[in-house]
Amino acid sequence: MKLFIDTVDLSEIRDLNATGLIDGVTTNPSLIAKSARPIFEVIAEICDVVAGPVSVEVTAKDHEGMMREGRYLLGIANNITIKVPLTIDGLKTCRALADDGVAVNVTLCFSPAQALLAAKAGAAFISPFVGRMEDIGAEGMVMIKAIIDIYNAYNFDTKILVASVRGPHHVVEAAKMGADISTLPPAVLRAMYKHPLTDNGLERFMADWANTGQSILSSKKDINDHKI
Numbered sequence: 001m002k003l004f005i006d007t008v009d010l011s012e013i014r015d016l017n018a019t020g021l022i023d024g025v026t027t028n029p030s031l032i033a034k035s036a037r038p039i040f041e042v043i044a045e046i047c048d049v050v051a052g053p054v055s056v057e058v059t060a061k062d063h064e065g066m067m068r069e070g071r072y073l074l075g076i077a078n079n080i081t082i083k084v085p086l087t088i089d090g091l092k093t094c095r096a097l098a099d100d101g102v103a104v105n106v107t108l109c110f111s112p113a114q115a116l117l118a119a120k121a122g123a124a125f126i127s128p129f130v131g132r133m134e135d136i137g138a139e140g141m142v143m144i145k146a147i148i149d150i151y152n153a154y155n156f157d158t159k160i161l162v163a164s165v166r167g168p169h170h171v172v173e174a175a176k177m178g179a180d181i182s183t184l185p186p187a188v189l190r191a192m193y194k195h196p197l198t199d200n201g202l203e204r205f206m207a208d209w210a211n212t213g214q215s216i217l218s219s220k221k222d223i224n225d226h227k228i
Ligand code: E4P
Pocket: 006, 026, 027, 028, 107, 127, 129, 131, 132, 163, 164, 165, 183
């Protein structure tokens, strides 16, 4: 499963990208608003850091406006993916851009029916929002399973990008189902590393090791001394 990060925070992106585990970045207008930075500037910096796809969302609501904004955003870097909302105009834009060879991420998906339309419109990625579904008491992961079944039945190329992820449990469930990608807030990716038994185990190993008085880096010399 590929892992994207869902943020425009450059220091988080640099830090997490250095782990070698980041396959792409997703952004949205709310995240850019929170950064209080000019969209062109912040997206260009993200594209400099991360080699994989960087999703940037149009903000026009009509097809012509989305096309104009999409073409403008594509000029930022060659790893830009254009994000459009799952509306009639959004999917018209998706079809037109996909026909021009542009990778489109269809966002704000909340049903398998919507996901089917996005795949037929040529989306490179569909972003179903599991957390926001659960916020209203609906079953986000049931939606993911249904989308996987539909896409597999018709061999759609559209990648399922599980979004609005609230914790490692969503990533694990999505991975068990075979979803292609999860996009994670940095805190969720950091949480995936954590387990109390790892911390306790490491503490015990280090305490036992300290009692030996040994050092790995000087052990080669010890072996040589021993041979002599
Ligand atoms: C995905 O592309 C969206 O930016 C994101 O996952 C939305 O998550 P939220 O529901 O936590 O805002």
